[in-house]
Amino acid sequence: MxxxxxxxxxxxxxxxxxxxxxxxxxxxxxxxxxxxxxxxxxxxxxxxxxxxxxxxxxxxxxxxxxxxxxxxxxxxxxxxxxxxxxxxxxxxxxxxxxxxxxxxxxxxxxxxxxxxxxxxxxxxxxxxxxxxxxxxxxxxxxxxxxxxxxxxxxxxxxxxxxxxxxDLPFLPGYNGDWLKKIGYDAPPTTLDQFEDVLRKFRNDDPDGNGQKDTYGLSGQGTDARSFSVVFGAFGVRPDYMVDEKTKQVVYGLTTEQGREALKVINRWYKEDLIDPEFVTKTANDYHDDFVNGIVGVRDWMSYQFEPRVGIVGAPFYAKNPNNKIVVGKPLAGPNGPGKAYSYGxxxxxxxxxxxxxxxxxxxxxxxxxxxxxxxxxxxxxxxxxxxxxxxxxxxxxxxxxxxxxxxxxxxxxxxxxxxxxxxxxxxxxxxxxxxxxxxxxxxxxxxDGVQTIDSLAVYVPAMTEYPDLGKLASESYLKFVRGELNLDADFDKFVQDWNDAGGKEILRQINEKYTFGS
CATH class of the missing domain: 3.40.190.10 (Periplasmic binding protein-like II)
Known part of the structure; x- marks a missing residue:
């Protein structure tokens, strides 16, 4: 199931x-x-x-x-x-x-x-x-x-x-001309290769205008869909998800895989490989930045890269008719093959x-x-x-x-x-x-060949009893990315605070109500 x-x-x-x-x-x-x-x-x-x-x-x-x-x-x-x-x-x-x-x-x-x-x-x-x-x-x-x-x-x-x-996966789409400019004939397949691409997209003038004005990656504020390609490399998503081993629902942001993904994002943020304005960006802003050659990677629902009707693909090809969106696959991370988000x-x-x-x-x-x-x-x-x-x-x-x-x-x-x-x-x-x-x-x-981590639509009464829980998660998420909270010293306290603020009870009710897997 x-x-x-x-x-x-x-x-x-x-x-x-x-x-x-x-x-x-x-x-x-x-x-x-x-x-x-x-x-x-x-x-x-x-x-x-x-x-x-x-x-x-x-x-x-x-x-x-x-x-x-x-x-x-x-x-x-x-x-x-x-x-x-x-x-x-x-x-x-x-x-x-x-x-x-x-x-x-x-x-x-x-x-x-x-x-x-x-x-x-x-x-x-x-x-x-x-x-x-x-x-x-x-x-x-x-x-x-x-x-x-x-x-x-x-x-x-x-x-x-x-x-x-x-059920189509969220996959990274790359500016094809930029990839060629930095010496890649194919999209990266590992998290380390992806980091190399981001560094070169930022520092090696991939658009050839002589200015350091490009980024590899951005996001859409504290939206759980931000940085999906990174979380996916650790086999996690930063919201409710099913743990493969236990078949129980967990909150991905509070897991060790969530911590490790945040460490990578924080390191890239400190190195200026991520557009710092992602905090105030909407999904459409990020779409536009990719289409307009400000950002070289868009990690999103991959159907949107479709050249004729995709909400990213259609405007990209209209503006860049001789370029190509190169659609990659989930990135392998430290623990093996990566996965992709999916709406379901x-x-x-x-x-x-x-x-x-x-x-x-x-x-x-x-x-x-x-x-x-x-x-x-x-x-x-x-x-x-x-x-x-x-x-x-x-x-x-x-x-x-x-x-x-x-x-x-x-x-x-x-x-x-x-x-x-x-x-x-x-x-x-x-x-x-x-x-x-x-x-x-x-x-x-x-x-083809992609494993997904699907969105959950579970509902239990406790979700309405603890309305501030989502705010705690999103604010902490942003502070971890920007380094305002330390992922070694402060992460365990965040997890405890999240559990105490209603997360533990929500998970208890979810796992009591729903059955996952065999």
């Missing part, structure tokens, strides 16, 4: 999917009524209230009409702004307006709260497997522990939504309102629609991209949006996108439509 994983904000990644569009087959007639349709001409449509991201402006969009005809339903669109999704959802729930289908961000804490409030219907794992067998298989393949995240007190309340590329495959939950438990026909219809959205080509393409010929054209098996619908907001206006397309870029079975073959090859190459 793979380790539990933590969600991260993913709104930016939705923009990474190519501006593709909808339906395979023989046109919009097929899009409205192709394989999987359950519409019975004599049956009265079932009314379904639907709550998801980015609703259409009205209730008569082409996509809505096509799906309603296909499944013999009538959708009641529940409109909630994405920016204040949870807050506005709470207002609707407190007024008694509970949608039949509810799309939730991946938060076990949020799911548990809604269950305790009596908002959500029970969705047993066996029931989901029976109604959505193919999709359930993709969950098992991606990360079977996601089923446990969807449970409260042993009962299931959500269909796990996976993010197929979420978790992404969201699809839940149903409590009232659906009393309406078997509606529940069955919801399962039918969801199964088709995740596994049926025509349904998926219609929901996510629109109507073939009207909104997109197929090119080499991939839907390409017409220019007037290429913008995400334009897709929302026709009912396409994320509202009905709750599995858009989230179904392994439909990846063939979301990415070109070149991009899929790039994705596969990133996984």
């Amino acid at each position: 793979k380790g539990f994983r933590r969600t991260q904000a993913v709104a930016a990644l939705l923009a990474l999917a190519l501006p593709l569009a909808a339906c395979s087959g023989n046109g919009k007639e097929e899009a409205a009524s192709s394989a999987g349709s359950s519409a019975a001409s004599s049956d009265k449509p079932i009314e379904i209230s639907w709550l998801s991201f980015n609703p259409p402006e009205n209730d008569s969009t082409p996509v809505q009409q096509a799906l309603e005809k296909k499944f013999n339903v009538k959708f009641k669109n529940v409109r909630v702004e994405r920016a204040n999704y949870d807050e506005q959802m709470n207002i609707k729930f407190s007024s008694g307006e509970v949608a039949d289908l509810i799309y939730l961000d991946f938060s076990p804490q949020r799911l548990e709260t809604l269950v305790n409030q009596g908002i959500l219907a029970e969705l047993p794992e066996d029931e989901i497997r029976g109604k959505m067998p193919e999709y359930a298989g993709t969950i098992d393949q991606a990360d079977p522990t996601l089923w446990d995240y969807s449970k409260v007190n042993g009962k299931g309340y959500g269909i796990p939504v996976i993010w197929p590329i979420g 495959s978790q992404n969201a939950f699809i839940a149903m309102g409590k009232q659906v438990e009393k309406d078997p026909a509606k529940k069955a219809k919801l399962y039918e629609i969801l199964n088709a959205l995740a596994t049926d080509d025509s349904t998926y393409l219609t929901a996510v991209y629109g109507i073939e010929g009207e909104h997109y054209q197929m090119q080499d098996g991939v839907p390409i949006m017409k220019p007037e619908y290429a913008n995400e907001n334009a897709k929302y206006k026709i009912g396409a996108g994320t509202f009905y397309g709750v599995f858009g870029t989230k179904s392994k079975l439909m990846e063939k439509y979301d990415y070109t073959q070149d991009t899929l090859k790039f994705i596969d190459s990133l996984r």
Whole structure:
């Protein structure tokens, strides 16, 4: 069983999917009524209230009409702004307006709260497997522990939504021209070689402008994703993680591997090999510094180096068309091969309102629609991209949006996108439509030979009882990097303080609640 994983904000990644569009087959007639349709001409449509991201402006969009005809339903669109999704959802729930289908961000804490409030219907794992067998298989393949995240007190309340590329590793991307300038024909493979690269990126004028104005490495403040390539060389990440030997959750920053990684980072910081302004940088600042030739290494989710749509790759190649991002692998450290961070495959939950438990026909219809959205080509393409010929054209098996619908907001206006397309870029079975073959090859190459340390999304009550624990960790982390705390004299006290401030109790509750590995 793979380790539990933590969600991260993913709104930016939705923009990474190519501006593709909808339906395979023989046109919009097929899009409205192709394989999987359950519409019975004599049956009265079932009314379904639907709550998801980015609703259409009205209730008569082409996509809505096509799906309603296909499944013999009538959708009641529940409109909630994405920016204040949870807050506005709470207002609707407190007024008694509970949608039949509810799309939730991946938060076990949020799911548990809604269950305790009596908002959500029970969705047993066996029931989901029976109604959505193919999709359930993709969950098992991606990360079977996601089923446990969807449970409260042993009962299931959500269909796990996976993010197929979420398990891609954080890998170092190097400025290819700079590597050649300092005499490297290939990226470094060990921590010692990496240090040599950083030293030369700082001191040997890799951009050739005659000034000492370049750095090898930076970060994004106290973000746990900073310096991932260094922590990974020690097989650790500075937050909650599973210890391979004990299969217990530990807090990586408080481990001996965490201390050793911090020693390396502190030494580089004192030698001026790390951009000292990393403290105030955001992730986007670091992206920009790499693109603009200020920093020579970007250690980040490696998909972002993709030349066409990656949020690092696309601007890098636009600005540096004759250069190349050389994607490396995790660095071997003092204890052997390194590992890479990974967000993990978790992404969201699809839940149903409590009232659906009393309406078997509606529940069955919801399962039918969801199964088709995740596994049926025509349904998926219609929901996510629109109507073939009207909104997109197929090119080499991939839907390409017409220019007037290429913008995400334009897709929302026709009912396409994320509202009905709750599995858009989230179904392994439909990846063939979301990415070109070149991009899929790039994705596969990133996984090759890489072991990951995945994010955890564990939740226990103690996490809300000790709200200052994260502040203690982030402040100490920064002081260790800058040398304001000594990693020999002060580290043990930090660990003790962290445990006493609630960390020990949080870990106890986590390891009592969750089981990892065999």
